[in-house]
Amino acid sequence: MKFLKMFQRERNSPERDAAAAAAVSSLYEHGYAHLPGVLSAKECDAICADFTRYVAKHRQEADKHVMGTGRHSRLTNMHLKSNRARAAIAKPVVMKALDAFFGDRAFVATSLFFEQSSEQALHRDTPFFHTRPHNMFAGIWFALEDVHAEAGPLQYYPGGHLIEIESIQATGTDQLGEAFNHYIGRVAEEVHKRGIKPEIALIKKGDCFIWHPELPHVSPALLI
Template sequence: MNGQLKHDSLTAEQVESFNQNGFLIIDIGLDDATIDSAISDMEIAIEEERDGRALWPGIRIQDGWKHSDAIKNIALNASAFDALAQLFARTPLAFQTLNFPVGTQQKAHSDTIHFNSMPSGFMAGVWVALEDVSLDNGALVYYPGSHKWPEYNMQDVGMGIGYDNYKHYESFIEARIAESNISPFYAELKKGQALIWHANLVHGGSKPRMANKTRFSQVTHYYFKGCKYYTPMNSTPDNIAWRQPTWIDEKETLSDKLVRMAKQQAKKLVKRF
């Protein structure tokens, strides 16, 4: 992220919309070159193998920022940081990227089952469309206002901690949606647009109307300064599964790292001879 946070990049109406609905669609000024480079890096990563097995099985690439400058630059986009800082009144800290070549069709959930903070509420996601997104290729689906629900955990579901019981959490959320009568919102974004959502907002992936269509996208998850961080799915009131996130920062790009490693290797060769 370059420069100082502006903290005033959004209008009062946009802030109010986020507070009421739990999400906001904005233009973060991404250029086509960055987007196209991110897609190219994703395509390379998807084809990559190690010991004859796919490095990224399935439909998502986790923490691609460690290997792609373009993915990292999207995660550190200044406009997204400014908007997050204004919405949460704290400095955002990017800690995870997820990249998808197609729609996920993921069942409805809230990110607060996966990530949370103390004090609570200081986690957010930013979903960036790397190509036009519609119902044809699988738009994300959000439930406006659901961020005001309680932060449900495995104890609320009546199950023990751990991913083995996650399907029961999904069923719990489906029932909660049905009884709430909230109408879903399908996020149809243009290439380069971003959707910011509150961590407790219930969301998922819709089934695409057309098969075999790509839906390149990137999600970056953010915590905020001045908090402690943990994994609710693996936590009980008496035993918190604390997290120590690796922050995504711009101290060293991948290119810089390669140069530094090359210089270190050259020094070793000089010493050897």
């Protein structure tokens, strides 16, 4: 019951409706949407505190996932252990935008908590998630601290979600890596051919960033 209550939708307001509508329009046109101030600083700090407590409680296992920077690698599905994370996911302006984008009621499939940049090269999320109908998902990021250029922030290619890439066939699991690399190579080729310049998501603590499943994006290496 606590889980269901935490995901109960709050009543809409004209301001939320307008923000959600603008977010959906931006998702279709540009491939992303920026919603400022969705979480308060107190809410952000509380989610981080939940992560710290979870690590302390599971210290032996957590220590296996400490990287060279001293930070931990990503934690999957923290929202299943943190009421505060679940509350963040259910923010009305975010859910309303997603409901409109999908044309159906949105739900959470999975979540990741990052202490630092994932340091991933240019890619799309579509090879990692399969839905029926196709592409019925989106990436959602809540910044729990101010984002700085040296921290390897998300870089994205506006409009790149509109680039159509031919399907790459893999007839066996041994061909998946090659097929993936070929597909991502084609995405990068088309992005550069069209002269699409990356933008950097230097968003603020409490902001929410939503991206289209086919938006090309990068998570650069840390400089700090």
